[in-house]
Amino acid sequence: MLPSSGCARALVAAAFLLFHSSCQSGGTPPTPRERALREFEGAYPLEARSLGTVRTFDLVAEPTEVPLIDGHALRVWAYNGQVPGPRLRIRLGETLRVRFTNRLPQETTIHWHGVRLPNAMDGVPHATQPPVQPGETFVYEFTPKDAGTFWFHPHVRSSEQVERGLYGVLIVEDAKPPPYSRDVVWVIDDWLLDETRQLFPRFNTRHDLAHDGRWGNVITVNGRTDEVLRVRPGERVRLRLLNASNGRVVTPDFSGLQAKLIAVDGMYLRAPIEPSGFELAPGNRVDIDLTFNQLSAAPLRIFERFFARQPNHLADIVLEGEPVDTPDFGSPARARVPVWREGLEVPEHHAFRLNARGGGPLGIEWTIDGKAFAGHSHAHEPGLTLRQGQFYRLRYVNESARLHPIHLHGMFFRLLARNGVPVEESFFRDTVLVHGREEVDIALVPTDVGSWMMHCHILEHAEAGMMTMIDVEKE
Structure with a gap:
């Protein structure tokens, strides 16, 4: 019996044969469905290609206090004592092995959001694995099929566990990464704090359930309200954005910058486009190609404008230092993405x-x-x-x-x-x-x-x- 990826490849190949044979024989032309399947061929890998290298990480989920937001000690649940959790970075073709230990007062799992992986590693309790009980350890191991920006978070009581701080970024680099000056990650989140500046202790309130989920009263980037990206004139930066909020939608505004959207949810575009107006919903990721060939004495302020009348400040970009040569390479956004006009x-x-x-x-x-x-x-x-x-x-x-x-x-x-x-x-x-x-x-x-x-x-x-x-x- 064929493995799943081989089966998919065989099915797609059969559609191609049908397409070509019908055209050559003058028979019935292929249907829109058959043409769509034909166009899908080569869009992305159908199977993982392992290089044999295993990257091993240890993750521990436990309650702790961390200096977040304005530096105030915030009681959270965290991976390895930090929010966002540790940034896991591997190269395409490498295998990720995560030894996960649960030290929470609740059972939990880890879901690898956006990663195409074996079903048993998907982190859905009782559907793909038993939940990891307090004190237990579970090993996740898989070889991603795609390079891109992904993330991980619990899939048990997610509305509470993610809100408490359990999330992190998984970066799968290209086999040959584009030579950006720097690769930067911004994790956007919002926090609902009470009068003591701690997390509001009630979850799944009737208000949140009846509306668009839990929207916080503080927005952070990488856990802080004063995130600053310092760059030298001439640098070309790959900026990876993740919206880890429970419910808030953000629309980052890069007006005035030389910015191109090159990837969405970990997958490269057919060609780079302007990023303006992209609604970054909870779970979405985007990769932005930024070139800083201008001089500016004042910080470049980045806002989100999902509600146009109430823009929210996200972070600042400061240009400083001597100019450097801008890396000269073609955009990595040149994927095969079907048009599917029919x-x-x-x-x-x-x-x-x-x-x-x-x-x-x-x-x-x-x-x-x-x-x-x-x-x-x-x-x-x-x-x-x-x-x-x-x-x-x-x-x-x-x-x-x-x-x-x-x-x-x-x-x-x-x-x-x-x-x-x-x-x-x-x-x-x-x-x-x-x-x-x-x-x-x-x-x-x-x-x-x-x-x-x-x-x-x-x-x-x-x-x-x-x-x-x-x-x-x-x-």
Whole structure:
């Protein structure tokens, strides 16, 4: 029997043969679905290519105090005593091994957000692994298929555990990384503090559940409100941004800078584009190519403008020192990303309906197709079953007025349309923001067999039931 990646490759190859044979024989032309599958060929690796090198890290989750925000000691839960957690960096082709120890008062797991990996390493309790109990150790080991910016966080009581500080960045460098002057990470988060400047102790409140999750009263970059990036004129910087918030959406504004968007959710674009207006929802990542060929005596202030009337300061960039030569190389954003102009002609396979109702253990249930996920400890029928190596068009119908950033585990997709209007995005995603009363069409080709979670990444919505499983079966 073929392994999952070989099976997917065989299925895609069969579609190509069908396409060419029909064209050469003058027979029935290929359908839009067959042409879409043909265009998918070579979009990204179908299997990991291991170099045999293993990078081993130890991660410990435990309560601690760290000087965050304004330097005040904040009681948090942290990986290795720091928030954000330690930055894990490996090279494409290397194997990541993480020895994880749980010293929390709760069970937990680690989900490797955006990484295409074996299903058993995905970190979904009871679906892909038993939860890691207090005092226990679990070893995660996998070879990523893609280079890019990813992150890790718990998938047990995420609305509490992530909010307390449990998250970190995983960077998978290219086999030959572009020669940027520097590679910089900004982790954006917000914190809801009480009058003592500690975390507000109540989680999953009715207000948060009824609205767009828990939005904090302090926004930080890398755990601080005074983050400064100091660069020399001429430097070319790769800036990786992650939104680790529970619910807040941010729209970073790089106006006035020589900035290009080169990657979304870890995947390179077909070609670099302007980054203006990109809505960085919880879970989303973007990579920005910044060239500083100007002189400025004043700090360059970076704001986020999701609410145009209430911009929030994120960080400052300071140019200082003697100029340096700017690294001269072509943009790494030159991936093969299918256009799928006929994607909307492919019959819709399924429409997920997103809504809410009263009831459940939290008083409000957020539902997918009228069902609320009843907790990780229960067995669940899949909300959808797909076949490996096939092209699908799916739709999200938001029947509520709230935001829902929908995240798929184990697969990337391309946005096709919003409210029926085609969208020309030149990149794949693993998370898409669905606005209130909006309908969104996506397209994907699942390549990895397994039971994969799909959920809203407003963590309070997920905790209240807006989760389901997608089973990907062998053809």
